[in-house]
Amino acid sequence: MKLKLRVYPDPVLAQKAARIEAITPDVKQLAQDMAETMYANDGIGLAAPQVGQSVRLVVVDLSGPEVRDDLRVFVNPVITEKSSEIVETEEGCLSVATLRANVKRAAQVTVQAQDLDGNELTIEADELLAVCLQHEIDHLQGVLFIDHISRLKRSLYDKKVKKWMRQQDKAGAN
Numbered sequence: 001m002k003l004k005l006r007v008y009p010d011p012v013l014a015q016k017a018a019r020i021e022a023i024t025p026d027v028k029q030l031a032q033d034m035a036e037t038m039y040a041n042d043g044i045g046l047a048a049p050q051v052g053q054s055v056r057l058v059v060v061d062l063s064g065p066e067v068r069d070d071l072r073v074f075v076n077p078v079i080t081e082k083s084s085e086i087v088e089t090e091e092g093c094l095s096v097a098t099l100r101a102n103v104k105r106a107a108q109v110t111v112q113a114q115d116l117d118g119n120e121l122t123i124e125a126d127e128l129l130a131v132c133l134q135h136e137i138d139h140l141q142g143v144l145f146i147d148h149i150s151r152l153k154r155s156l157y158d159k160k161v162k163k164w165m166r167q168q169d170k171a172g173a174n
């Protein structure tokens, strides 16, 4: 089932997500629904807080855009190593409407997580996967890519968001 996306400044996006203690059928269902939601929105990654569930679950699929066939699910992912080499990549986020901006991140990371069967995974990621995993794991800490951009860009974006919210309030009142 496709889930409703939470969009900045929804407070759930700023919360630190809880560890998943047991991979229950509900957790498996959530992973499946998150994948469906990611595909429906042409995303390459999605973290559970983005669908209003404050738990440490991430789905990633870098394939596409036509065929999406490389789904990876990460339960409780943690970055255990980061390269000192930095890359700058233009990022967007399904929870951050319209904005894309350059973000600097480690070029390579090692991530430990579990899969949906509870197996321990160690992933050595580079290129887009490294960037995507850092972006998604940030979500579990309540951090968005706009927390990494310049103060000026951020304040311009916040002004825009406030204006949209005022317009929505007005539309709602009519």
Ligand code: NI
Residues within 6 Å of the ligand: 092, 093, 094, 095, 135, 136, 139
């Ligand atoms: Ni995101």
